Amino acid sequence: MTPLQRALVEKAGNDHGFEYVLPANDHTVKLASARHRVQVCISAIDGQYTLSFTSPASTLLSAELARSLPALRRSADSFVAPDQVALTQVLRRAAELAHALPNQAVRDFEASLTQELTQLPEELKNTEVERLVRQRIGQQAFRSAMVDYWDGACAVTGIALSEVLRASHAKPWAACDSDTERLDVFNGFLLSANLDALFDRFLISFSDAGTLLLSPRITPDTQARLGLTQPLCLRWLAEEHQPYLNYHRNRFGALM
Template identity: 40%
Template sequence: MKAELSPIIVSRLEKAASDNGFDQEIEREGGWLVFASTQSPLRVWLWAFGDAAFFAAFSQHNVARVLGEYGAPIVGPIPKGAVAGRTVPDVPALHRLLRRALQLSKALPNELLHRFEKQVAMPPTTTEAERLVVQRVGQNLFRDGLLDLWEGRCAVTGLAVPALLRASHIKPWADCETDAERLDVYNGILLAPHLDAAFDRGFITVADDGTIVVGDALDPDARRTLGLDRPLHVRGLADGHRAYLPWHRDRVFQAGSKVGDVA
C-alpha cells in the first residue's frame, strides 16, 4: 500500500490527467489514482512522492517503450494491470508525459487498424467507388496517426503547420499487401510538401540513421532551390521505420548508385 496522497497532490494529478485526455477516473488501486480515456484504450496509474517525483504507469507495452525520453523508468513495483512506467521530476513534465502517451496510444501499430476496421466494413464485393471511399477513410486515419506520432511537425524541417503537412507512405498504399501495412504509422513519415513530393517521386530517400539522401537526378540548382544542398535528417526514426525503408531505397529511389543500409 502506498502512502496516502495529500489533497493538493491528488488535485494536481487529477488535473494533469484530465487536461491531457484521461477524462475518466476509476477506483484507486493500492494508493495509485487510475484514469482511462474516451479517446483511447490506454489506461494510466498516477502517484507522487510529495513534490519531488511524479509517477505514471501505463497499460500498453507499445506506448511505454516509446516514452524513454520523457522520464526515467520506475524502480520498484507497479500496479497490477500496468506494464511499465515513468517517473518525472515535476508537474509540467508529467503533463508532457501524459500528453505524449495519449498521442502515441492513438497512433502506434494496430490502433489505427482497429479504428479503421470499426469505421468500414468491406462486403465480399464492392464497387470501385466504394473502394475509393474505404481508401480515403484509411488514408485520413493514417494522416491523423502521423500527426500524433510527430506531434504535428514535419519530421525533417520541424514545420508546425498541420494543414501543410503530408503523410508520406514509405511503401505506397497500393503496394501494401495488407491493411495492417497500409495503416502502420511506421510505414510513413510526416513531411513538408516539397519533401513529400521529392520522397514520393524518388528524388530523395532516407538512410537507416535518418539521413536524407539526395539522388543524382536533382542537379545543384534544384537542390539549392529545395533546400536539399545541406545535411538534413529525419528526427524520431524508429526500428519500425527501418523495416520499410529498404523497400523505398530499392524500389522508388532514383540513384546512380545503391544507397544501402546505414547503421
C-alpha cells in the same frame, strides 16, 4: 495521495487524453480513455508523480516515451515526473503515442469505415465508390496517426505548419498487403510538401541512420531551389521504420 493531489492528477488526465478515472486504491489514481487502449496508474510521493502505463504495445510505448522525453527519470518500468508540469507533458505525449502506435489507427479506421458504410446505398457497395471511401477514411486515419507520432511537425525539418505537412507512405498504399501495413505509423514519415512530393516519387529516401539520400536526377540547381543544399536528417528513426524504409530505398535505388 492527498485529496488535492488526486484532484490535480484527475484534472491533468482529463485535459491531456485520459478522461476516465478507474477504480484504484487510496494511494493511486488510475486513468484511461475511450479513444485509445492505454491506461496509466499514478502515485504521488514527496511532490513527485510516478506513472506506470499498460497497453497492448507497452514496450513500444515506453521506448517512444523515453525517446520523446529524454530528461524524464525512469524507475524500473515506470516514469517519474518531478512536478505537475512534467506530469502533464508525460500524459499528453502518452496519449498522442496511444493514438499513433500500432494498431490504434487500424481500430479507428475500422470504426469510421463501419459507420460510413452503413450509410452507403446498397447498390454502391462492393463498387469503386466503396473502394474510394475506404481509401479516404484510411488516409485520414494514417495522417492523424502520423501527426500524433511526429508531434505535429515535419520528420526532417521540424516545420509545424499543418497546412504544408503530408503523411508520406514508404511502402505505397496500393503495394501494401493489408490495412495493418497501410495504417502502420512506421510505414512512412510526416513530411513538408516538397519533401513529400520527392519521397512519394522515390527521388529522395533515407539511410539506415536517417540521413537524406538524393537521386542524381535532382541537379545541384534544383537542390538549391528546393532548399536541399544543407545536410538533412530525420529527427529520429525507430527500428520499426526499417522494413518499410528498406522497401522504399530499393525502389529509390532502382530509379537511379
